[in-house]
Amino acid sequence: SCRCLLTLLGLAFILAGVVVGGACIYKYFMQKSNMFHGQMCYAGEDNHSQAAEPYFLPIAEEADIREADNIAIIDVPVPKFSDSDPAAIVHDFDRLLTAYLDLQLGNCYVIPLNTSIVMPPRNLMDLFSKLATGSYLPQTYLVREEMVVTEEIDNVSDLGVFIYQLCVGKETFRLQRREKIMGLQKRSAEKCHIIRHFENVFIVETKICQH
DSSP: OHHHHHHHHHHHHHHHHHHHHHHHHHHHHHHHHHHHHTOOOOOOSSOOOOOEEEEEOOOOOEEEEETTTTEEEEEEOOOSSOSOOOEEEEEETTTTEEEEEETTTTEEEEEEOOTTTSOOHHHHHHHHHHHHTTOSOSEEEEEEEEEEEEEEOSOGGGGOHHHHHHHTTSOEEEEEEGGGSTTOOOOTTOEEEEEEEESSSSEEEEEEEEO
């Protein structure tokens, strides 16, 4: 009877430990979940960003940032498990222009630089240095913007030497953000392509649509 009593006491202690441990683990993960879902992301002044959502980063970009020239050149590689296109991007802070070269289509797209979103060269250098060392977690935010092709650019020599080098010999088009184009509603006949890229501490999904 003494042995049975000791066995029952031992089982009671083990059961109590399992219950308390499970409660502590549940509380810990609930707190982590609430902290994650409570994060916010500021997406700029123009309301160009239509959505912000948690996003696991599957890409690793390379950047050539030249502070003396006030230029940032970003290479977005072929995605491993994403529906976006590989691209090369030039942010020219002197001319206040951004150019996207869609490497899959071979087309160039030019739009005024959005300085409310794109970090200046020194800040971009710091961002990519932290990404290279793993200082930022791969879980970040995805912010969407939608662009529409408005016209073809015949002469890219007026766009500065860096955008010229990117776009020379390629079909080049001017872009405008969709919400700034009044009355443009027909989307069924459009062909759209997506480029996901870093230009801040969150991911920007640039959707480029053309009739």
